[in-house]
Amino acid sequence: MNLEFSPEEQAFRNEVRAFIEENYPKQASADSLRDDMSAEELVAWHKILGEKGWSVPAWPEQYGGTGWTPTQRYIWGEENARVNAIMPLPFGVSMVGPVIYTFGNEAQKEQHLPGIRSGDVWWCQGYSEPGAGSDLASLKTTAVRDGDHYVINGQKTWTTLAQHADWGFFLCRTDPDAAKPQEGISFILVDMKTPGIEVRPIKLIDGGYEVNETWLTDVRVPVENLIGEENKGWTYAKFLLAHERSGIAGVARSKRGVEQLREIAKSEVLDGKPLMQDFDFARKVSQLEIDLAALEITELRTLAGEQAGRGPGPESSILKIKGTEIQQRLTELALEAVGHYGTPYYRAVADAGSNEYPIGPDYAQHSAGSYFNMRKTSIYGGSNEIQRNIITKMILGL
Amino acid sequence: MDFNFTDEQTMVRDSLSRLVRENYDFDTRRAAIESESGWRPEIWAQLAELGLLGMPFSEADGGFGGGAIDSLIVMEEFGKGLVVEPFVPTVVCAGGFLKHAGTDAQKAEHIGGIVDGSRIYAFAYAEPRGRYDLADLETTAKRDGESYVLNGHKAVVIGAPWASHLIVTARTSGERRDRDGISVVVVDKSADGIVTRDYPTVDGRRASEVYFENVAVPADALIGEEGNALPLIELVADEAIAALSAEACGAMKVAHEMTVEYSRQRKQFGTPIGKFQVLQHRMVDMFTEYEQSVSMAYLATLRLGEDEHVRKLACAAAKVRIGQAAHHIGQEAIQIHGGMGMTDELAIGHYFKRLTVYDSEFGNVDHHMKRHVALSSS
DSSP states (O other), X not given: OBOOXXXXXXXXXXXXXXXXXHHSOTTOOGGGOOTTOOHHHHHHHHHHHXXXXXXXXXXXGGXXXXXXXXXXXXXXXXXXXXXXXXXXXXXXXXXXXHHHHHHSOHHXXXXXXXXXXXXXXXXXXEOOBTTBSSSGGGOOOEEEEETTEEEEEEEEOOXXXXXXXXXXXXXXXXXXXXXXXXXXXXXXXXXXXXXXXXXXXXXXXXXXXXXXXXXXXXXXXXXXXXXXXXXXXXXXXXXXXXXXXXXXTOXXXXXXXXXXXXXXXXHSEETTEXXXXXHHHHHHHHHHHHHHXXXXXXXXXXXXXXXXXXXXXXXXXXXXXXXXXXXXXXXXXXXXXXXXXXSSOHHHHHHHOTTSOOOSXXXXXXXXXXXXXXXXXXXXXXXXXXXXXXXXXXXXXX | OBOOOOHHHHHHHHHHHHHHHHHOOHHHHHHHHHSXXXXXXXXXXXXXXXXXXXXXXOGGGTSOOOOHHHHHHHHHHHHHHTOOSXXXXXXXXXXXXXXXXXXXXXXXXXXXXXXXXXOOEEEXXXXXXXXXXXXOOOOEEEEETTEEEEEEEEEEEETGGGOSEEEEEEESSSOTTOSSSEEEEEEETTSTTEEEEEEEOTTSOEEEEEEEEEEEEEGGGEESOTTBOHHHHHHHHHHHHHHHHHHHHHHHHHHHHHHHHHHHHOEXXXXXXXXXXXXXXXXXXXXXXXXXXXXXXXHHHHTTTSOHHHHHHHHHHHHHHHHHHHHHHHHHHHHHHGGGGGOTTSHHHHHHHHHHHHHHTTSOHHHHHHHHHHHHHO
């Protein structure tokens, strides 16, 4: 047992670090995620990686994966976090892509995998509905067979960044009379330009627009867009959710976040001294860092298990729970650190015109917004309560 | 990066696990800790036979060339069975001092007896007014010709009633809490001027208050440099922290499993209480705390050989995190067992008590949090 990286892994780190330094588009950083960022800016890195052949590291090599070990993928994640890179969005790369190469037919693989790899096709996820959140299987959107087409009707919600999407993957009910709600669901790929689809933005508590309502009215989709078998969609959906959870711990990014928090707390002043020298505050930062260290080793243990051929099991639910709690506490502490300057509504100031003199320190500008925004993390991807249900069932056996 | 155990380590775990399972069931343990001596020398002999008491020493010194990871494996199994025999004081602490700083003569004098089980050591570091500060010492060792004269009072010395020898931290110069002027000596417990008051501890072990009154100790009993032993003491304390942390993980694992099992059996409102989601989620949180603790025990263990700053940060972090988890899991286990958890006849209460005491050994959560904060800003 040891924590050292092998010489080969070190060499790999040097290689990817050099590549990132040389090729990462400098103006794009997750620090400067703006509302008005164009789709092009958001996928700039994805396209560069697509050309390099590094956009889908975790995929099997025959579909364009890099063949990296889990440890190499971990290093890759760390090196990207160092520059706070805007990574390829998960909807194509880690959600629908694996479903297509695992359950799709040859024509579907040929049609869709290249666009996901290159970043040319933007995907969105049509899972949640107004009445189907944690209880996803109660979804009501229907797909009714009509000759060579399905006709889809219903409403999806929380469709992240659907305003940019070219394609979506949707869960629809194809058998309303199935014995169990899970049994009548199908997994269907939908071209977002199909008539009858309307995407309406939802404004979130941080003032941003990142999710949408997606209304589907008599949307005609060719039957060849069905993945796998009709009424077996729940199996594919669960497979996808397990994929979504791995990597959700966000350890590398949170480590960078702790460094940034320390910098902020060194600039802020309490009792005439840097806030970082205040024991009450420093204690909270240490607690966060300690919890993050535990999470990091837990993730490495999971990776080691994966490397030894034990796939990411229900333990990944622990990574989701602890990872999101840490992400949330990080933004909460940053907001606490900036004191009064957590209060101004910077988005409104930005909307009023960019010639305004800035209010407060730069690092304060995202603090409240980030804190508000990160509350989503314990809700999405299977809420943290659902993760506990999974552990109850799969590990405790209750 | 590698989280696997070697075949040899797996064999050690298996044989120890069998020993604990077959010879350390709850009733046998309870009878032993309530007996006059409070422990079982025959268990110690079995550990010697398995070669575990010689684990940390190099083969040249008469040991088996093991390391911190072996100690982690042993301690985790001990934690599962709530083993009371003094492995940490004798093998980890006394063994650590000898390994890191013992002279050839000292190694020749002490290691053989540790390896064959004939000598037991206790580590007298705590004092009534020193709390968790390893440098806050009122015990003195004054140089007097060819010997030192020890005076002072050491508190809650775990395993001392069973010990033949004591490892004692004392001040050879300077003031209370000075980092300089601290030394370590090894003394025969039967030396003139040593008085002990022995008692049971709440977690089923034995300890002593140890009083030194003009105890003459030969100069060659000094381990390490005179007046400059604090870094050595801190190193050994961190090694003890890693070992105790692994022990706590073993105890937490069993406490959690017992709780889940109990929730399957116990019925209220006509249904097993394990069907209630409010309890399920609490048991999931216990499991999560346990898993994070295992990670921290690994981290502390794997960082013991690193440079001082890295080692100290890891051990402080582990002691904080596992101390918190130990309280959490202990308390929740009792709560979910309900009234039965309050009874002495159920094992769960004994796990709770061991986990409670873990926090105060070599510094509690607050102590190590302060240490972590200080190390982070340096």
